[in-house]
Amino acid sequence: MTLNDSKCFPDPYVKVYLICDGRRLKKRKTTIKKSTLNPAYNEAIIFDIPPENVEQVSLSIMVMDYDR
16 A cells, blocks of 8 residues: 555555355455554454355455545
């Protein structure tokens, strides 16, 4: 994450998508951490996945800036 054009610190949060066969099945987001380049997340992201489907799914994890 870098400083934006106005030299203000970003407001980061994390988006997590559960993906199966290239489709986004579910989405979760963390809280927004205000004005920091070094956010610390002590949060659990939980998806309810049947044990027989665990090998067929993947996660997409993206760090985003709330202001953008």
